[in-house]
Structure formats: C-alpha cells, structure tokens
Amino acid sequence: SSEGAVIKATPEGFSIASADKAFLLKLRGYVQMDGRFFESKADRSGATTFLMRRARPVLEGTLFHVFDFRLMADFAPNVPPLWDAYLEFRPRKEVRVRVGRFRPPVGLERNQSALNVPFIERALPTDLVPNRDVGVMVHGELLGGVLAYAVGGFNGTADGANADSNIDDSFDLAARVFAHPFRATDLHLLSGLGLGVAASRGNQFGSASTTGEAPLRTMGQQTFFIFRTGAGAGQTVMAHGEHTRISPQGYFYAGPLGALAEYVNSTQEVNLGEQHARLRFEAWQATATWVLFGGKAAYEGIKPTDPFGAASGGWGAVEIGGRYTELDVDPEAFPVFADPTVSARHAKGWGAVANWYLNNNVRVAATYDHTTFKGGAVDGDRIPESVVMSRFQVSW
C-alpha cells in the first residue's frame, strides 16, 4: 500500500520517501575503528591503542521539497555528542539558507567528509580552522556550478575547535568563494580543477574558564602547542581581540589523480595579564593521491566501479597517496604566552597512505605519518613523531 512511498536499500543508503520525493528520510550512519601505533616508545606522548574514532548515526531528509534537515551525533568517547544539526531552505541552487550547527566555510580539508578524507587524520591546516559552529549561512552555486559561494555569521571558534555558544558579544563572519573555472568549457581534462579563497573575521574575548584558545595537535592527535594556563589571575592566556583567518585553497581531480592544497593564516589577539600580542599562526599542506584501480578520484570520495561483495565479484578500488604539511607558530608567542620547553614553534610532517575501498560502504586504510618539531622540549626539539594508523570504516 503506502500510496507510492519509495523505499531504498542500496549501497547508497537506506531511505523512505513519498512518491513525489517531497518528503524524504535517509537513515545513515558510519563507524570508524582505528589503530594507532607510535614508533618511539620512550618519548611519545601517545599510547599505542585501538580506538573508536567516530560512531555516528545520521538522520537527514527533505520536507516539502525545499527544506532539508540533518542531525548527526557522535557516540565516540571524549567527543561532544552533537556534530551537525541544521535546517536548510533551498528554493534554488543559487540561494540556500542554512541555520544551525555545521562546518563554517573555511578549511578545505575540514569541509571534506570524514568518510572521504584520504588520510586517516587531516593535515596541520585543520588545526587553524573552525570545526563546527552555530550560525546562519547563505550559500549556493552560480553560473551552472562554475562558482560556489558561502557567507555566514557564527559564534566564532578557537582555531581547530567547536563552539557551542558565543564567549563574547560579537559574531564572526566567515565566507568562501570557490570556482571550477573549466567546468562549463570543453577542456574536460581541467574540469576537476577548483580554486578558491576563504576567510573569517571576528572578535574573541576569552575568560579564565573559557579561554577562546585550543591546543594544536599532530596527525597522531598529540598536543604539540598549548598556551600557558595557571591557577591565579593573569596566569592564563586568553583570546582578547580580533581573530582573522585567510585561506587560499584548491584541488584538482582528473581520472585516477587527485591533488589538494591549502594554506591557512590565522591571527589572534591574546592577553596574559597585562601583556597583549597579536599572534600569527600559519599552516599549509599538499596532498596527492592516485587511484590504482577501480574508481576515479574526487573530493566527494571514491565510488568503486566494481564493488567487493557484488555478484560481479569485483575487488573495489585501491588508492595510494602522499602529503606534506607544515605549521608555524608566531615567534612572539614565546616565552611569554607559551612555554618553549612544552610547546613547539614549528611542526612539519610528511605521510603516506593506502586505501582499499572495498565498496561504497567499507573502507580499510593505513597511513604512516612522520612529524618533526622545532622547540617544545626542555633540551631543544620535541622528539619526532612516527605513527602508523589503521582504519576500518563502515558507512550506510
């Protein structure tokens, strides 16, 4: 019966929809089980461990054709329960209005789904851009998809962090323009080229309990930079003033090849008691990937053409890749705002990855990341971090 309701149970997911697709509910989710294996036992701060990296149910859908919603939680340990929760009104491709909690349009790799990022952990520029924030965003695609734009007002987050509420009375503005200049031309080889620039600006005024600052982490998810904190008044560094970010970014996908690069400059005014400074953090990364067989490279992820488990008896797709990434802390941060024996002033790392996308739903990945530091130890430089990570991922 059900008056023509449409049910789907496919590699692309499970859903219920009305016959005219005006009402649609997708029942999605994903789970990532990782292993982290650190090389140098004596000095590493991370423990070799298995861990549930993400365990996320997702409810999303459409109401009355033009309203979309999304609710995504995460049950993994030590993360906030809420990730995405928004309502989007999309009368047309050119104008979409989104309100709620979602990713501000700043970091390029940060805005790629955790399901599709080629490496197990994102590169260092992600330390400097917002993760999730609450706000209002207008976005859309112009000129038949050649130009995408997004501009929104948000609470404002510390670098690399989430924000549940505003810590001051000012909202942050974030915006991005991103072009696929050859998408509408006959130069098909270049149709996968995307170039853009994103920026954010706002004021952050922290307090002793909510400093407005977040630690910086390596690819192995270990803290390598943290501002000074203390019990007494004037012993904790707080965000105090303007916070701006600018990020030129781009990618290129052509057949089996993929490349993604981004640079982020984040400048934040901070206070420690009477002392004030305007500190600049910079990071960049370049990632290149190659699909050996079974699919095409894409920012939106690889769809194996010959999936494992299907009647055709395929083997899915295999992708390999490498990357290089650096992060620079403002030298002015030391020694007043950060302890040079604890926090590094520079990190650079390279990594390699192999991904086996068995099918649309199952992925097995392994990465190696090697990161070296300047400063950050009592006697000079923090010990380099060498970490092998593994991931089993299922999504539906």
Next chain:
Amino acid sequence: SSEGAVIKATPEGFSIASADKAFLLKLRGYVQMDGRFFESKADRSGATTFLMRRARPVLEGTLFHVFDFRLMADFAPNVPPLWDAYLEFRPRKEVRVRVGRFRPPVGLERNQSALNVPFIERALPTDLVPNRDVGVMVHGELLGGVLAYAVGGFNGTADGANADSNIDDSFDLAARVFAHPFRATDLHLLSGLGLGVAASRGNQFGSASTTGEAPLRTMGQQTFFIFRTGAGAGQTVMAHGEHTRISPQGYFYAGPLGALAEYVNSTQEVNLGEQHARLRFEAWQATATWVLFGGKAAYEGIKPTDPFGAASGGWGAVEIGGRYTELDVDPEAFPVFADPTVSARHAKGWGAVANWYLNNNVRVAATYDHTTFKGGAVDGDRIPESVVMSRFQVSW
C-alpha cells in the same frame, strides 16, 4: 512485497507499520537553533549567542496494538542525553499505564511539547514544577474525553529539575485532573475550554552533593535565585522534609484565539546546618495568542491549513501573542538560606511573540521578554533583563 506493510513519508512524519497497524515505528526528531540577544550589555549575565537549544531524535511506536514505547534523546550541549524513555500499556482510553522516564502530570505549560509552546522559553511557573522524572503513572480519559486524569509515583525532583534517581527513600505522588466541561455539549464555542488542578507531594532529603534544590531561571535562562552553598559542613542548603506542589491551571482555545494560565505553589522544607524552614514559592502566568491567518489555535500546536512548500503555494500560519508572569520567593528564605545580594526575591516579566509556522515541519519564531526583579543585587534590585530571542525549528 512486505505483506502489506504501510510506509508513510508525509508532513506528519515518517513511519513503518504492519498492515493491521498492530506494529508501528515512527522515526521522528526535531532541531531548534536559537539566538539570544540581551539588551543591557554591562550587567547582563547572559552572552549574546547562537545556540542549539534542542537536537532530539525520537523513536516511538506500537507493539501488539496495545503497547506503546517512546525513546527521546537530546544531543544539545549541557543537557542530559535522555529525556523520554517509557513503555505504555493502553488497553483502553480510560486506563493507560506508563512506566519509565517522562513528564510528571503537574505543570500545564511544561506538559506542552517544546515544539508547540508559543513562546521560545516557558514562563516562570515552569521553574517550580518537575521536568522529567522516573516513575509509574496511570492515566486516561473518562466520559468521552470530558475528564482526563493522571496519577503516578515518581522519584521526586527539585523544582524545575530532572531526576535520574531518588535521593531519599521516599517516592513522590503526583496527580492531575483536567476537564473539558463543554466538549460533549452543543456549546461548540466553549469546547476548547479546559480546566484542571494538579498536585504533587513527597519528601526530599538532600545531601551536600545532591542538595535536592535547583536554581530558578529567567526566560533568558539566567539564574536569578539560588540557595546558599559552601564548602564546609552546614554551609549548604539542602532539601529536608516535605515537598508539596499545587497548581490550578486552564486553557481556552476558540478558532484563532488561545489563552493559557496556570498558578503553582511549591512548598519545600529545607535545612542549613541546624536551621530549618518551610519555604513557599509561588508563580503564575497568563499567555494569550492569536493566529492571524492559516490555522487554528490549539494546545497541541497549530497545523497550517495552507502550507508553504506545498503545490498550493500557501504561506503557512502566523501567530502573535503576549504573556505576563510572576514568581515570588518566600521572604523567610532571606538572609539565612539565600543571599539577598545574589538571589532576587521576586521576578515579574512580560513578553511578546511572533510565530511563523511555514508548514507542519518548519517554524520561525521571535520573542521579546522583559523581566524585572526585587532584590538580588548588592545595591538593591537586580538589573532588569531584556532579551530578544529567535528560533528556527524543524521537526519531522
């Protein structure tokens, strides 16, 4: 195939049911993204912010015709994850037995769904009634719906609070009778009149870690009354003895007009070291709303007759409203049990609201609330609170 299973994807929700409706699962949820904008920057305790007020998936359904279940979580920050979780046996309309976690039958506005409360935040009487509690309740409708009753045993909660477990060895009794005296008559104009009275009674014995007391909050969700707490023995006020509530309540809905009023008297015995008192808190509110176009007023919420997004091209429904509310703290509370320079002894507020129900699923709201206080500051009265709130709500 599916042997006649019935699938729905409609404005009323998404569901799966067996052909005979004996088994039914509804896949529901809602998200509310709010803005809070406080007027007086210098003195307000609240920060101007966007926030996710509620992000709630809901699973509910029917098993074997007569058993209902409901499981509702909330992923919003700083709230407990579990809200509703219960089993209900309903052999007939007259007798329903509910066990689990749900709203005790005390506050009238508290028992209205957060989706349908006309204002963005409930009025002051909600500070004095239970939110969620764990217990057993028998309820039902008699005389063809003219009389509704509910009576249950619960752990017992502090005013305005949730309870996960009992803090003493005594259970609370809560009961309500509510009549629609004209529902079965020909006086259709009065059929939307409902009048009732609710009450609860129990003992609460708090400890230093679980005092059995909760702070009182303004419409802007700022604390304006809190009992004394301290580090040493005898420096923290604890519930210690009988806790009774009584609440006459009623509403009237006729065409576009709606009115709701309630009064709550909550009396709690408390201890501070050797000192004991029986303190009475009183609050009341009156709310009136008017649907300008597109629907009828109802306690269960407005269903737009001409929804936005439908083929008919309607504009949904618009509702405006106003309210007045007061709360009185027992003068005996000061200065022994509460600090008069911190906690106000009286709050009164008025507010205005405009709601645009675009359709059954999407609502946009704006409210203004102005609240004034007696006491609660070092030099007399706490600064009045003026707050504009906005809300974007999507439910499915």
Next chain:
Amino acid sequence: SSEGAVIKATPEGFSIASADKAFLLKLRGYVQMDGRFFESKADRSGATTFLMRRARPVLEGTLFHVFDFRLMADFAPNVPPLWDAYLEFRPRKEVRVRVGRFRPPVGLERNQSALNVPFIERALPTDLVPNRDVGVMVHGELLGGVLAYAVGGFNGTADGANADSNIDDSFDLAARVFAHPFRATDLHLLSGLGLGVAASRGNQFGSASTTGEAPLRTMGQQTFFIFRTGAGAGQTVMAHGEHTRISPQGYFYAGPLGALAEYVNSTQEVNLGEQHARLRFEAWQATATWVLFGGKAAYEGIKPTDPFGAASGGWGAVEIGGRYTELDVDPEAFPVFADPTVSARHAKGWGAVANWYLNNNVRVAATYDHTTFKGGAVDGDRIPESVVMSRFQVSW
C-alpha cells in the same frame, strides 16, 4: 514501487531490506525501567529508587550480503554513550572477522544480551570479565555448529569494566572455545548442552589517573571492594603487570529447563608505591530457571508461543529461577592494597527471580537478591544486602 524492497513491522522488529536481502537495516532498540528496593535502611549504601537502567537505540544491518554492522548507544544516566560499534565480515559461518567495540569472548553471562539475562542484574563472575573493549576478533562455527570459537586482540580492560583506549602499549589476547557436543547427534535431550572455556591474557600498566582497576559491585550495584586510592604519589593502587583470566563455563537448556554456570579466575599484578603483588580474584555462579508455561528456555531468550496482545489472546510466558554466586578476593590484597574496613574479602549471594514475558517485546521481572560478606566494615563484616528489584522492559 521501490523495486521489491522488503519492509517488516513484526514482533521480531522493524527493518528495510533490498529484494535480495543483500542490503538490510534493522531499526531496533530497548528500554529498561527498574526499581531497586533495599531492605535495611540504616546501613544500606543504595537508595530505594526508580531508575532507567538502559535506554538503547540499535542500528544494525547488512551490506553487500557479507558485511554486517552494528551501532548501539545508551542514553541512560551515568553510563558511557557508546556500547557496540563494529563491522563484521562474514564470508562464511566458519570465519567471521569483527573489528570495533564489542564484548570480548570471556564471560558467559556477560555475553548474553541484557534483554535475555534471566535475572535483573548479572551474578558476581561478571565483575571479573571485560564488559566492552575495542579490538579485532575472528570467530565462527565449525562442524555444523558443534564447535564455536573466538579469538581476538583487544586494548584490555580492568575487571568488569569497559575500555575506550589502551592504557599501556600492550594488547590483550582473549579467546574462547564452546562446544554443543550433542547438537549433531540423535540425543535431542542433550542438544541444548553447551560447554566451553574462555581465557584472556595481557599486561595492564595503570597510572594515577587511570589505575587499570575497577571496583567490584554487588547484585544491587553497590561497591563492596575497591583498591586504595590517595592524593599523593604511591598512595593509589595501579595495575602493574600481567592480567590473566580463565573461565570454564557451560549451560544446559531442555524444554522448559535452563541452567547456566561459570567460574572465573582473574589474576592481576598490582603496585602500590614500592609494593608489588599478584592478586587472584575468583568468582562462580550457578543459575537455574524453569519456564512455567508459554515457551522454551534458551540462552538466546524466551520467545512466547502465545503472546499477550495477539488475536489469540494468549498470556505470554512465565519463568521462575534461582541462583547462587560467590566471589573471593585474594587475602594478600589486605591490608596493603585494600582497606579491610571498607572492602569485603568475600561475598556470597543467592537470589530468586520471576519473569513474565508478555510477548516478544515486553517483559516484566522481579528479583530478590541476598548477599552476605566477610570483612568490609569497621567492626567485622559488611551488613548483608537484601534487595528487591523490579523491571519493565520493552524492546523492538
């Protein structure tokens, strides 16, 4: 439409599947609302209370025929949000590979679903086996189901506890073999006999913040043994060295009769400052149940043949049972590693249970548990615990 998608809404659950069953999503969940009523008011550490024991949504399914997934959260208060999250590849019955978070194959009652354990709370051996852990497990059934095996690598947990990550650099190995020796024979009366042995071995090295030790709890969920902790260095007992467990176990189900017994021996090396010891904990239990009418006993739970709520007007199934259980702490633990006036060195308890399985989805249970102790009080033995527990359970 939906190209033959199969929808189910039955006592066995709600699900969506593709026509060939290659893709399947089950929308499950369960809620347990308990009451705990302790006898001796003066000395009991537990408060008489209602509580939500479990409130668990479950998403599970199949992808491409051979990949299964499961995601189970719990929204009950004071428990971690994530319980199960795994991916399983099962090319055949004989070989299944599971990665993620799930129950290691050690405790027999622990590995029985909370929906089907006959008593409201598990017996004392469950205090000594892992609850949930993150790891990789290969398991399967050989000889047509006569022999089941499981072997896996895990982070390693303290006794009775969950582990989110590894607290040292060593992984634990856990394994189990379990036989139904008569399943393939003509001795049908003995086909429900299962016998096995499980073991785990690994190193645990705790720290002051994560000791690698967990308290032991009674059936009333009150702590009766806890290692010493203190603020200064060398005042907190930490796991420090090898941790081994061995557990012979078995059950027998024949018609209405059920019996389950298990023994667990857990040995853990611990440190307190300079002092080191290898401590052995032992526990065992025996449970017997009898289905008075309406179903057959089974490890996987009772399916009422004549369900309440069905057209046939049945009454479901009723089961009664009893159990005896003991736990011994190594005498070497006292007084250095545990305070004999706080922690008991021995606990033994017996209990009785009555279960009414109204149908596949609704269960009402009541238990009585009486536990006595040696040691654990300033003046000799901890006061015996007598607790009546009630449970209302709904699953779908």
